[in-house]
Amino acid sequence: MQVNVLFWGVLTDVAQTKSIAVQNIQEVGALKQQLLQQYPKLAAYTHHIAVNQEIVHDDDFVLKDGDEVALLPPYAGG
DSSP states (O other): OEEEEEEOTHHHHHHTSSEEEEESOOBHHHHHHHHHHHOGGGGGSOOEEEETTEEEOOTTOBOOTTOEEEEEOOOOOO
């Protein structure tokens, strides 16, 4: 199983990439832990997680093969 993780805004600077593929992750909480291990500086930034363009708040949210997971920093606009 593979999910595609997209980094947006300042988080692209933290990860030094716009996207990565992550293998064998089944829940959002496990993905968060893996990303924090891989990119410890993420802990300093508030961000939301969207799966297939829908914000999710539950760490138990089950991911499926091919899901697109986006890390979204706070934004402002007008």
